[in-house]
Amino acid sequence: MNYEAVIGLEVHVQIKTRSKMFTRAPAGYGHDVNTLTDPVVLALPGVLPVMNKAALDAVVKAGLLLGCEIAPVCKWDRKNYFYPDSPKNYQISQYDRPICLGGAVEIELPGPARNIQGEHKRIPLTRIHLEEDVGKLNHGALDSLIDYNRAGTPLMEIVSEPAMHSAEEAFAFLTSLRLAMIYAGISDCDMEKGQLRCDANISVRPAGQTKLGTKVELKNLNSISFVRDGIAHEIRRQIGVVNAGGVIVQETRDYDGLTGTSQSLRSKEMAHDYRYFPDPDLMPVKVDEAWKQRLQATCPELPFDKQRRFLSHYQIPYTITSVLIPDQALSNFFEEAVALAGIQQAQVVGNWIANDLLRELGAAKRALADSLLRPVHVAELVKLIEAGVLLMPAAREVFAEMFASGELPGAIVDRRGLRAVTNEGDLEQWCREALAGNPKSVADFKAGKESALNAFKGPVMKAAKGKANPKLVDETLRRLLAQSN
Amino acid sequence: MSSEPFFRSIGELSAALARGELSSVDLMRSVIARTEAVEPKVRAFNSFDREDALAQARSSDLRRAAGASLGPLDGIPIGMKDVIAVAGQPLTASSRMLANFVSPYDATVVKRLRAAGAICWGRLNLDEFAMGSSTENSAFQATANPYALDCVPGGSSGGSAAAVAAGEAIASLGSDTGGSIRQPAAFCNVVGLKPTYGLVSRYGLIAFASSLDQIGPFARSVEDVAILLGAIAGHDPLDSTSFHTGIPDYRAELDRRKGPWRLGIPKEYFGEGLDPEVAEAVQRAVAHYQKLGCEVKPVSLPHTEYGVGVYYIIATAECSSNLARYDGVRYGHRSKEAKDAVDLYFRSRAEGFGSEVKRRIILGTYVLSSGYYDAFYLRAQKVRTLIRNDFLAAYREVDAILTPTAPTPAFRRGAKADPLAMYLCDVYTIGVNLAGLPAVSVPCGFSQDGRPIGMQLIGQPYGEAELLGIARAYERDHPWAQKRPVL
């Protein structure tokens, strides 16, 4: 029998703020343990929460970006459960009135080949709400140690509809969502740092059946490839169980990406009853039109929209866009360089950036932000090549040199005497001398032996000390040979 | 008036300090000596630090000598209910759970009192986590009523009321969730004010029921309450439920508020269960207001009978969540028996909390649990709206509402073993918290056997200045609070 998988994702995204969600203790990653706390973070007796305006802005912005409806009024609820990483033993979250409803994430599925664009789809969202993160537990052999640095960090929970049907779709969803959040400056979404975390609800059903199967919640999909592998594994597991005549039990499973296996978390099944109720320590939030408009103005173009624009406006190949678009800074770099070089040079500029620049950055282990080579360098380089002033092997050298030093290409060309000969009088004279010096090859060429032309190029280049434009040499030789009939 | 410094008013003391007749250190020594003398009988304090208090007094004297006195509270010892955080001092909530807890931070009210130069003096006993009406639920000791040592001082702020009544503090702070300032004030013959919800910051007050809790002052006169309120009231950016509102000079306003006022008498507060001596004392006070030219009108607060039910749903629901943080992980009592982290919760909480606290956590957990939320919590919040609307409707016709503070004078320790009977003591004070209104308990007489009686004046939202003016108008002619306990 054929089975269809149904997948919904719950994605937690840490919001990049300077202070925590409900107190002004500093937020951050990589600090000494328990140095980012205050009485509120530690839930000492008597403390009260005060919400972070910037975190609210970030969620409204995320909602606008993903086409959600922004609730005119939303409120805070307490989700009550005991766990040592949760200092209050309740999490301040949003239950029945989240800040964002609906919306969608556009995804691209893999194309038939790497250089061919794949199918696009919109995965609908259920909601986005705002809450706070918990601390970190370090499990030892005999005890567990808690660091509350992360506790209270603003956290956005993005819930998709159960509308995906393969691990590839889930992977594409997460990739696209992640990139949108990075573009908008809402989060750095570094999964290694726990800034993006994903749980999946997965069920299978016989193809064609409309009723959903029993769902299993898969936790700890802590890297983007674990998301794909974990979901694929779970789908296979469920189909295996059903095919063997078994029944899927509703449970939570923990995926271990290193071994590629999952384990049931039975001990956590202690019937959850979160006893949600409105947090009496916090007042509701009203989002008016002016607020939305202010944030709308800060929303970036979504990555896929940018890609469509790059394809149509700059007429560059899909493969180049798929290098540029996932890196917002790189795609901006490209646009700046094209603006300086001229739109007809877009593809050439794109090639230099997607190939040479990335290669040099990689070799130097340098981030684009630290690059001495700026868009103006690429634009000037491309213009020098176009003008015939700079020839190809030399251009590569110039690129490496300006990457290393930040010197402008024109200056490098002049300093190193790399300027190609563009004086047509000189060139014509050298060509005439070459033809005169080799009548046999002239005859061969005229007899139809195309390759005979190469015999003249060496002497011309020698006369030009290597700085003649080969294309120009070729043209001049042909013109002179044609004339000598 | 009494010549002993410990029994003088803030007004008298600040004048004496200003004239140099007395130093703050003299005053503090007087209060310490009094405390040491009567504390074995009263047991109002969980702890106090003589040296720390004297050091604060010396600082005040130095400021004064340098001509930089900070106002009427500078150098005056103010006792703190042991649920208000003072940096470096114990903060126990009278619970075994927090027996060893030392606060690393100051509550906002404490910061404000320090800014006014007041001395933070002692940790005052209460019903554990402010849950109770008799201060018998303290894990450490039962405080006695200074006017009747075998009786309770009321609760939960029993220590705060008793200490002020007994001259162990010039004034004090308590907290009121369902009557926890007003009822002990009535039982102990002192003035106690529960401010409008949001007037005084709750930051640094151990939460019992967040939507109901307010910090408020106890003192031996309306004027002293006004002085203290002026120091602690006002918007606090650390409390999201705190209001932006102008803070008048409550003390200066007292004599400007002259009435005559229209006073509402709710019939629901004078029915079954009201002790005849209390009824009579309150009626005499009503008659006095009439003599002053006030118009006294019957009003109706028809949802009063539901108040206790609504209160015990909302308060216990909130407390079940507020007290979840006491788990023995980051601070507080930790069981030595725990096998693992989950077991640690069960045992630490079982050992750390007393029986009333556990009872309320269980009730609150139940009313929030799956399948019961709508029937209990949501319905209680709706009835709360009706209770609030009752008050707002009454205020279209009257300026304030006058009621007994408690149905009876102080009862004997151990007299109310049944929790429901204890809960029903709060019947006259609970509505005020549910509606978020200000209310003050003012002494209005004594029973035949010498137990104090208090009346409650309920004001309009943020109408503390007017409310205290009304209270002062009565007190001026009936200074019951000046009758000292014999200890």
Added chain:
Amino acid sequence: MSHSIDLNIDHVANLARLALTPEEKAQYATQLTEILSHIAKLKEVNVDGVEPTAHAFPLYNVWAEDVPVAGLPVDLALRNAPAQRDQMFAVPKVVE
């Protein structure tokens, strides 16, 4: 009291993480049943169309700007910890 109150004390105590003795359970069950039957009075009230009061004086948009303030030094953060190790709060092993 003849009111039937559906109170599963074991379940509720489990949610509240309270280890109760059999005596406590019996006592609480009786007392809470009495309290709940008093509370049951609320069912008499017609609350159709009544908005719930979460706050007596609701405000909106009470927030702070995102400006960090130095928090607690680690020694103060750990000051009241019942057990600590390596600058962290120690608890008996968390069994997953």
